[in-house]
Amino acid sequence: MLIPVILSGGAGTRLWPVSREGQPKPFMVLPDGQTLLGKTYRRAAGLIDGRGDIVTVTNRDYYFQSKDHYQGAGLERHRGHFLLEPTGRNTAPALAAAALAIEAEHGDAAIMVVMPADHLILDEAALQASVEHAVRLAKAGYLVTFGVVPTAPETGFGYIEAGAPLDDQGAAKVQRFVEKPDVETATHYVESGQFLWNSGMFCFSVATLLAELHTHAPQLLEQARACVLESNAVDAGGCLQQELNAALFAELQDISIDYAVMEHSDKVAVVPAAFDWSDIGSWNAVAALVPADAHDNRASGDAVFIDSRSNFVQTDRLVATVGVDHLIIVDTADAVLVAHADRAQDVRRVAKQLKDKQHEAYRLHRTVSRPWGTYTVLEEGPRFKIKRIVVKPGAKLSLQMHHHRNEHWVVVEGMAKVTNNGTGTHLVAKNESTFIAAGHKHRLENPGVIDLVIIEVQSGEYLGEDDIVRFEDQYGRTD
Numbered sequence: 037m038l039i040p041v042i043l044s045g046g047a048g049t050r051l052w053p054v055s056r057e058g059q060p061k062p063f064m065v066l067p068d069g070q071t072l073l074g075k076t077y078r079r080a081a082g083l084i085d086g087r088g089d090i091v092t093v094t095n096r097d098y099y100f101q102s103k104d105h106y107q108g109a110g111l112e113r114h115r116g117h118f119l120l121e122p123t124g125r126n127t128a129p130a131l132a133a134a135a136l137a138i139e140a141e142h143g144d145a146a147i148m149v150v151m152p153a154d155h156l157i158l159d160e161a162a163l164q165a166s167v168e169h170a171v172r173l174a175k176a177g178y179l180v181t182f183g184v185v186p187t188a189p190e191t192g193f194g195y196i197e198a199g200a201p202l203d204d205q206g207a208a209k210v211q212r213f214v215e216k217p218d219v220e221t222a223t224h225y226v227e228s229g230q231f232l233w234n235s236g237m238f239c240f241s242v243a244t245l246l247a248e249l250h251t252h253a254p255q256l257l258e259q260a261r262a263c264v265l266e267s268n269a270v271d272a273g274g275c276l277q278q279e280l281n282a283a284l285f286a287e288l289q290d291i292s293i294d295y296a297v298m299e300h301s302d303k304v305a306v307v308p309a310a311f312d313w314s315d316i317g318s319w320n321a322v323a324a325l326v327p328a329d330a331h332d333n334r335a336s337g338d339a340v341f342i343d344s345r346s347n348f349v350q351t352d353r354l355v356a357t358v359g360v361d362h363l364i365i366v367d368t369a370d371a372v373l374v375a376h377a378d379r380a381q382d383v384r385r386v387a388k389q390l391k392d393k394q395h396e397a398y399r400l401h402r403t404v405s406r407p408w409g410t411y412t413v414l415e416e417g418p419r420f421k422i423k424r425i426v427v428k429p430g431a432k433l434s435l436q437m438h439h440h441r442n443e444h445w446v447v448v449e450g451m452a453k454v455t456n457n458g459t460g461t462h463l464v465a466k467n468e469s470t471f472i473a474a475g476h477k478h479r480l481e482n483p484g485v486i487d488l489v490i491i492e493v494q495s496g497e498y499l500g501e502d503d504i505v506r507f508e509d510q511y512g513r514t515d
Contacts, residue, residue, distance in 0.1 A: 037088065037146045038171065040080035041134045044073055044094040044102060044153035045124060049387035050318050050380070053371035054350070057391075057399045061316070062153035063101055067326050067336040067350075072316065073102065076153045077109040082160050083149060083167055089117045089276075091138065092153075093130040096120040096279060100407040100511070103275060116275040117141070122282035127236075128296035129288040132249055132260035133280060135242045137269070144243035147174050152236050155315050156325075162311035169205055170239035170307045178202075178305040179248060179298065180239040181210065183232025184313045189222035192317055192381065194234035194294075196306050197225075210304040213294055232306060235313055238293070248303060253296040259288050318380040319364045319373075323348035333357075337367075346377065369402040369412075407511040408433055409487070421499045425480075427452075427488040432481035434509035441496030441503060443472040445480070450488035455479040477507060 048061025055061040062073035080090050090111065094102050099120050106116045119133055131150065138146050149167055157163050170180040183196045199211035213234065217225065225231035249257040263284035269276045289296075298304050314321055326334040326348070333341040337351035344357040351367035364380060366373040375383060390398035403412040408431035412424040427433070427450075435455065445452065445464070452464040457476035463483075464470050472478045474496060482488035 037142055038084050038167075039089055039091060039138055039142065039146050039148055040083055041091045041093065041131070041138075041148050041150045042073075042076055042080060042153050043127060043130055043150065044076075044092055044098065045121075046154060047387070048154065049384040051316070051322070052383055052387040052390075053366060053368045053373055053397065056387075056397070056401060058097070058404065059401055060098070063098075063105070063405075064316075066156075066316075066322070071105060072156065073105045073153045074109050075156065076151055077106055077111060079157060079160060079163065080149075080151060081109070081111050081114055083164060084114070087113050087115065089115050089138075089141070091117045091119065091134055093119045093121065093134055094153075095124065096122055099277070101405050103272075106275070117269070118272075118275060118277050120277065120279045122280060122285055124290075125285065125288050126290050127293040128249075128253065128256060128291045129260060129285070131238075131245065131293050132253075132257055132288075133264055133285075135245045135249075136261055136264040137278060139242050139246070140264070141269075142242075144241065144246065146242050147171055148238075148240060148242060148245065150236075150238040152315075155235070155237070155313060157311050157313055159311045162309075166307055166310045167239065169207065173202065173207060173305050173307065174239045174241050174244070177244055178240070178303050179244060179301055180207075180305050180307055181298065182235045182237040182239075182309045183306040184235050184309045186222075186226045186231065186233050189219055189226050190233065191216055191219055191222050193315075195222075195225050195231045196234050197231050198306055202305055206308040207305055210298070210306050213299050232308060233313075234294075235309060236315075237309075239307075244303065245297075248297050248301045252300045253289075253291075256289050256291070256296060259284065263288070319348065319350075319366065319375070319383065320377060320380045322350070323364070323377075348377070371397050407431070409482075411492075414491075416499070419495055419497070419499075421494040423492040423494070425490045425492050427480060427482040427490075429482055429485050429487065432510065433479055434506040434511075435477060435479045436507065437477050437505045438472075438474055438496075438503050439505075440474060440498035441494045442474050443478075444493040444495075445470050445472065446491045446493075448489050448491060450482060450486050451484045452488055452490060453481040453483045455481075479508075 044062045047057050048055030055064050063071055065071055173180045195214040197211040198208040200209045263281050266281040269278040323334050326336050328334050332346040335349045338354045339349040340356040342358045345361045347363045349355050349365045362377040364375045409426040409428045414422045446469040447464050447466050454464055454470050455461050456478045
């Protein structure tokens, strides 16, 4: 049995201001209108037949968004199994937990194919062929990694040195893993023909991974086993939801599978990837997905280029450039990035500085996803804030109360079911409104089959998102 394991997380700081802590890289919408995570789900489904599981390891905060992407990918034949981390702990704890969860469901003969959610692969037929090659080696007891044939002396990737050949299709024992090199070293690696980029994709049986963890990282394995045993999987609308025990998971070492196992094991093989591969690691990689005009300008959105060359613009509104070259311009509702194309890797420094300053633009967009839908801050000022709130069909917000703010709700689409201050519930139709006073317990629900859209006007002394007391919540967020 082949089971895809999708690793979904990471802030993607080099892709700020689109990728942020609360809306990381896997949820980023590409120029074709699809997300990296959605593409990964479809790719995973293409590798398996029947009604096989697709396992996703992600942070608990991303569960509802991930589940929406999963269901939006049309994977009715497959069961989603979501392993939810309370905190980030790198790939070794994630894969140990995934292997143990799969063992409990399917036994240790199951083959795992590990796929990061932030990679882009277009040639799915070639991916299928490479996975079939890797599966044969995995059944023979190898930990298989996928190596990408380098096209340039890239300094942003780790490398794998191939050793003794294992078959006539290019598979080889791994001689060593190498950290990201400088340009001179990377050039030597490419010219030698013995090195491959480390894709971060793997294939192995549950039994082999657990055995190698037992040999090379026994404490991590036993801690992961204790954690999974205390983390029940529950059915959540056709998916398995398994929240990893927070206290036990926090004890696991924050270490990658490369450091914990791969660099020490003598059972590691590499398969040269027959498929195209990109980790979408910078805005230059995103720009490469967009066709260029006669002057090598590329635009995702509405852009006008005057006497400009080799620029990339991503925007939701009109952007014009005059007399500029080699720029990256990314325009969002609350932030604009302007960078020289040669400095694309340094965008992460912007995100770091914002995080150090605890600036909200590191964490959130103007539009914020919630389990029940989204809200968008339209305007705010002293003592007021205006939001557009979208509630999914059948969803409801928590029963809650605010100490410092009043709220006026105007329904602009759909039908709202409102609970207000112990007076029961009432319906508010399109073009009607209601008022929620500070200190009143209240709840907003969508009883309909289309999105409920309201405009919320807040007023009061304090309008922070932390002015909320939850009494009941179907998403586990009660205080």
